[in-house]
Amino acid sequence: MPAIVVRNGELLDPGENISGLGHIVAKDGHITYVGPDLAQARMVAGPDAMDFDAEGLMVVPGLIDMHVHFREPGNEAEETVASGSLAAVAGGFTSVVCMANTDPVVDTEADIISARQKSELVGLANIFPVGAVTAGRRGEELAEMAQMARGGAVAFSDDGTAVPTAGLLRRALSYAKMLGRPILEHCEDRSLIGEGVMNEDFVSTTLGLNGIPDEAEDIIVARDVALARLTGGHIHIQHVSTANAVAIIRSAKETGVRVTAEVTPHHLTLNSDCLKTYDPVFRVSPPLRTQTDVLACRQGLKDGVIDAIASDHAPHLEEEKELEFAFSPPGMIGLESTLAILSTELVEPGFFTWSEILPALTAHPSDILNLGRGRLRLGLPADITLIDTKMRWQIDKHRFHSRSRNCPFDRREVVGRVVATMVGGKVKFSLSNPTVS
Amino acid sequence: MASKMYDRAWLEDCLRRLAGEIVNNRTPSSAKALIGLRTRGAILADRLGELIRGEQGLELPLGYLDATFYRDDLGQGAGLKAVKPSEINFNINNRDIILVDDVISTGRSIRAAMGAIFDYGRPSSIRLCVMIDRGGRELPVQPDFLGARIEVPRGGFIRLKLHEIDPQGDAVYVVGPGEPEP
Amino acid sequence: MQWTRRHLLGLEELSAEEINFILERADSFKEVCTRPNKKVPALVGRTIVNMFFENSTRTNISFQLAARRLSADTLMFSKAGTSIAKGETMLDTARNIEAMGVDVMVLRHGASGAPWKLAANVSCAVVNAGDGQHEHPTQALLDLYTIREARGRIAGLTVGIVGDIAHSRVARSNIWGLTKLGARVMVVGPTTLIPREVEKMGVEVCHDMDHAVRECDVLNMLRIQFERQDGTNPFPSIREYKQMFSLTAERLARGKPDLLVMHPGPVNRGIEISPEVADGPKSLILRQVANGLAVRMAVLQMVAGVAAAS
Numbered sequence: 001m002p003a004i005v006v007r008n009g010e011l012l013d014p015g016e017n018i019s020g021l022g023h024i025v026a027k028d029g030h031i032t033y034v035g036p037d038l039a040q041a042r043m044v045a046g047p048d049a050m051d052f053d054a055e056g057l058m059v060v061p062g063l064i065d066m067h068v069h070f071r072e073p074g075n076e077a078e079e080t081v082a083s084g085s086l087a088a089v090a091g092g093f094t095s096v097v098c099m100a101n102t103d104p105v106v107d108t109e110a111d112i113i114s115a116r117q118k119s120e121l122v123g124l125a126n127i128f129p130v131g132a133v134t135a136g137r138r139g140e141e142l143a144e145m146a147q148m149a150r151g152g153a154v155a156f157s158d159d160g161t162a163v164p165t166a167g168l169l170r171r172a173l174s175y176a177k178m179l180g181r182p183i184l185e186h187c188e189d190r191s192l193i194g195e196g197v198m199n200e201d202f203v204s205t206t207l208g209l210n211g212i213p214d215e216a217e218d219i220i221v222a223r224d225v226a227l228a229r230l231t232g233g234h235i236h237i238q239h240v241s242t243a244n245a246v247a248i249i250r251s252a253k254e255t256g257v258r259v260t261a262e263v264t265p266h267h268l269t270l271n272s273d274c275l276k277t278y279d280p281v282f283r284v285s286p287p288l289r290t291q292t293d294v295l296a297c298r299q300g301l302k303d304g305v306i307d308a309i310a311s312d313h314a315p316h317l318e319e320e321k322e323l324e325f326a327f328s329p330p331g332m333i334g335l336e337s338t339l340a341i342l343s344t345e346l347v348e349p350g351f352f353t354w355s356e357i358l359p360a361l362t363a364h365p366s367d368i369l370n371l372g373r374g375r376l377r378l379g380l381p382a383d384i385t386l387i388d389t390k391m392r393w394q395i396d397k398h399r400f401h402s403r404s405r406n407c408p409f410d411r412r413e414v415v416g417r418v419v420a421t422m423v424g425g426k427v428k429f430s431l432s433n434p435t436v437s
Numbered sequence: 438m439a440s441k442m443y444d445r446a447w448l449e450d451c452l453r454r455l456a457g458e459i460v461n462n463r464t465p466s467s468a469k470a471l472i473g474l475r476t477r478g479a480i481l482a483d484r485l486g487e488l489i490r491g492e493q494g495l496e497l498p499l500g501y502l503d504a505t506f507y508r509d510d511l512g513q514g515a516g517l518k519a520v521k522p523s524e525i526n527f528n529i530n531n532r533d534i535i536l537v538d539d540v541i542s543t544g545r546s547i548r549a550a551m552g553a554i555f556d557y558g559r560p561s562s563i564r565l566c567v568m569i570d571r572g573g574r575e576l577p578v579q580p581d582f583l584g585a586r587i588e589v590p591r592g593g594f595i596r597l598k599l600h601e602i603d604p605q606g607d608a609v610y611v612v613g614p615g616e617p618e619p
Numbered sequence: 620m621q622w623t624r625r626h627l628l629g630l631e632e633l634s635a636e637e638i639n640f641i642l643e644r645a646d647s648f649k650e651v652c653t654r655p656n657k658k659v660p661a662l663v664g665r666t667i668v669n670m671f672f673e674n675s676t677r678t679n680i681s682f683q684l685a686a687r688r689l690s691a692d693t694l695m696f697s698k699a700g701t702s703i704a705k706g707e708t709m710l711d712t713a714r715n716i717e718a719m720g721v722d723v724m725v726l727r728h729g730a731s732g733a734p735w736k737l738a739a740n741v742s743c744a745v746v747n748a749g750d751g752q753h754e755h756p757t758q759a760l761l762d763l764y765t766i767r768e769a770r771g772r773i774a775g776l777t778v779g780i781v782g783d784i785a786h787s788r789v790a791r792s793n794i795w796g797l798t799k800l801g802a803r804v805m806v807v808g809p810t811t812l813i814p815r816e817v818e819k820m821g822v823e824v825c826h827d828m829d830h831a832v833r834e835c836d837v838l839n840m841l842r843i844q845f846e847r848q849d850g851t852n853p854f855p856s857i858r859e860y861k862q863m864f865s866l867t868a869e870r871l872a873r874g875k876p877d878l879l880v881m882h883p884g885p886v887n888r889g890i891e892i893s894p895e896v897a898d899g900p901k902s903l904i905l906r907q908v909a910n911g912l913a914v915r916m917a918v919l920q921m922v923a924g925v926a927a928a929s
Contacts (some may be wrong), residue, residue: 202816208731208753278732324730506659514928522650556656
């Protein structure tokens with residue numbers, strides 16, 4: 001395999017203190033040079049290396065989405081490992097972390113191995129499987145977590161629902177600590193969700209839709225950080241959506257609890273006013289909250305209370321989203337819109353710099369899950385994403401590589417686009433034919 | 438610019454003449470009643486009733502009709518303007534109905550009004566009284582009592598104004614094609 | 620003004636002028652309904668289909684009769700229960716029916732927002748006959764019509780809406796309509812049946828029925844349902860609810876002498892309202908039903924007119 005010299009890009013990796021014009025050499029799947037000296041890069045790359053002209057592009061560590069749902073096995077019409085992987089690289093993601101709520105549930109070592117084998121056959125993005133916390137995600141007995149860890153599970157999660165009781169989660173956190181893995185928790189109290197289908201606020205009152213109060217999330221987050229303190233285990237709060245949850249995580253972090261957190265692009269940019277059209281594309285779990293919550297999530301991200309940005313890419317069939325709001329399943333796809341939305345809604349208006357956003361998509365999720373990626377560092381796998389931060393385009397769900405179309409950002413005019421994605425030193429996606437010489 | 442064709446004096450003379458003709462007209466039964474077609478026909482019916490009472494000493498039953506729901510032009514957006522309830526508080530069976538309207542043109546409103554009247558019972562006859570016949574008939578409907586005939590060019594129209602509801606007071610205007618409302 | 624809407628979906632989106640326009644038109648249809656011949660040819664040759672995805676005999680009959688009095692042809696499609704992912708969706712059904720050439724669809728549906736979805740996907744007129752817990756515009760219009768008829772006005776009156784405000788489409792539509800027309804609105808019920816931030820709709824919240832009876836000129840008593848088996852009932856017992864919120868003759872006697880009582884039906888006699896009150900001289904319940912016809916005739920005639928013209 002010939003080496004590749006990615007030359008003349010605007011390198012950016014704040015964690016490694018890399019910022020400015022430079023070159024990267026990918027050789028034998030790994031990064032063998034990062035720096036400003038093109039002559040040296042060429043020497044490291046060797047005589048038959050290919051050139052990839054990155055002039056005018058931002059060159060960053062390959063993005064990591066630590067929360068996606070590929071529906072294989074069980075719902076291949078919605079998404080497969082192959083279609084999801086293609087969506088990932090098209091969105092600039094070199095690594096994705098797949099949740100366990102497939103059909104059947106990923107709750108054995110064999111399931112984990114099968115998921116990894118499938119991703120190797122597809123050969124696009126790195127896929128890191130998550131195993132269920134409880135057998136069948138039924139919330140009754142622990143799944144065989146140690147065997148799944150041996151098979152390659154990077155974490156455990158019953159995502160879709162919270163682990164139902166404090167006693168069970170205590171055991172799970174304690175056990176996962178022994179395995180050096182975090183528990184990723186979907187924080188919603190079942191009894192407070194009730195019949196709820198959206199945030200409980202004035203909008204739900206006028207729309208006549210049953211509401212879910214913030215406290216459904218806050219209570220579970222508070223319970224979970226308490227149990228992380230008790231066990232010393234690592235709890236990771238998925239898709240934080242309320243101002244109170246941010247505050248609880250902030251204070252837990254201050255007292256040294258092993259807690260990390262993620263937020264989705266939609267909870268950073270959309271609020272419950274979107275539901276006024278009754279368009280089921282805006283139904284998501286946890287629900288879109290108020291603008292106050294949106295701003296609190298942004299502040300949490302800025303302050304490092306929230307570590308990661310994850311899409312919670314949740315494909316659903318068009319016909320399911322054609323149902324009445326309350327009957328349609330919750331979830332949005334995000335792999336192919338995340339970068340553009342963050343760029344357009346957070347970076348372009350000046351709320352965040354790229355240096356503030358990038359770690360949440362690279363080094364932080366890698367550290368939370370011990371993936372050993374997410375940095376432009378010598379010796380690491382050559383996962384690299386090239387972004388044209390100035391390119392203006394319109395999101396068109398019909399051109400997505402995902403099999404599903406439930407994207408809340410469809411038709412938006414955005415700025416910033418992934419131009420090429422390199423996984424393990426190979427170009428897996430390029431917007432047009434790149435200048436390869 | 439719309440031209441004023443007739444003034445108040447003409448209208449008063451005309452109504453007095455029509456009141457006389459209505460009273461003297463020989464109808465199948467001897468029980469006449471006035472029904473004015475909303476909006477201006479209803480006001481004219483009021484005035485005719487007043488004249489007949491004052492000058493002839495005859496009290497005729499008086500009703501008002503809104504025939505919007507009987508019109509045949511739903512598809513042209515008719516029936517979307519404000520309506521008022523019909524008020525026909527007497528038995529119309531075996532009566533001679535004098536239907537009163539301001540202007541007749543195609544005859545379609547009169548057809549709709551006759552349809553509506555029949556939903557209140559079976560009159561022994563219906564006679565038609567209008568102030569102005571502007572021509573342009575599309576149905577075989579002719580007035581029995583007529584104020585005046587004014588030919589209006591295609592695209593033009595007649596505006597009969599009444600002091601009860603119109604700031605211009607009693608008057609008849611001819612509005613040519615493309616001219617603004619008086 | 621001239622009516623321009625092809626759909627009647629909810630009162631939230633209507634102006635006070637539009638609401639009054641409908642009420643005035645209903646006056647004309649009320650007159651039609653008093654004639655020996657109660658039919659007008661306004662919608663001859665037009666087809667109105669009632670699509671009911673939720674059972675409701677009364678509303679269905681009222682709409683059908685209204686349509687027939689306008690000389691429209693009527694069809695009834697009923698599919699109780701909720702639509703499911705694998706079955707035919709509401710839109711599939713609607714597109715099929717529309718392909719047969721209908722002019723107005725009257726939709727009753729258990730899901731809030733369903734009429735908006737329908738209206739966005741068909742070219743005929745759509746009338747909301749009740750969607751989930753959201754709106755029931757014709758019920759509120761007939762309530763407004765009945766109050767206006769009985770009291771000569773709506774502005775300045777105090778109207779209490781009593782019962783399960785949280786889950787009631789009748790309450791929401793009434794709140795929008797009454798507040799737009801200048802009434803003072805009080806929502807009355809236990810805390811667990813009052814939805815979040817309802818004050819922002821321009822109403823007062825009251826948990827004291829005796830206070831409401833003293834303050835109000837009109838009391839609209841909602842139907843109370845108490846049948847959940849999963850321990851999520853919003854109040855402990857019917858007995859306790861009755862003691863706190865039921866409109867009894869004794870309570871009514873402490874109200875204003877001209878206090879009027881309404882109920883959207885069907886009445887749970889002896890629960891939210893006692894039989895002697897429901898059948899008593901202050902009750903407008905049967906007038907509401909009669910006025911419902913006139914209001915629905917007005918609505919159907921207007922939306923069909925706009926649909927025909929567009």
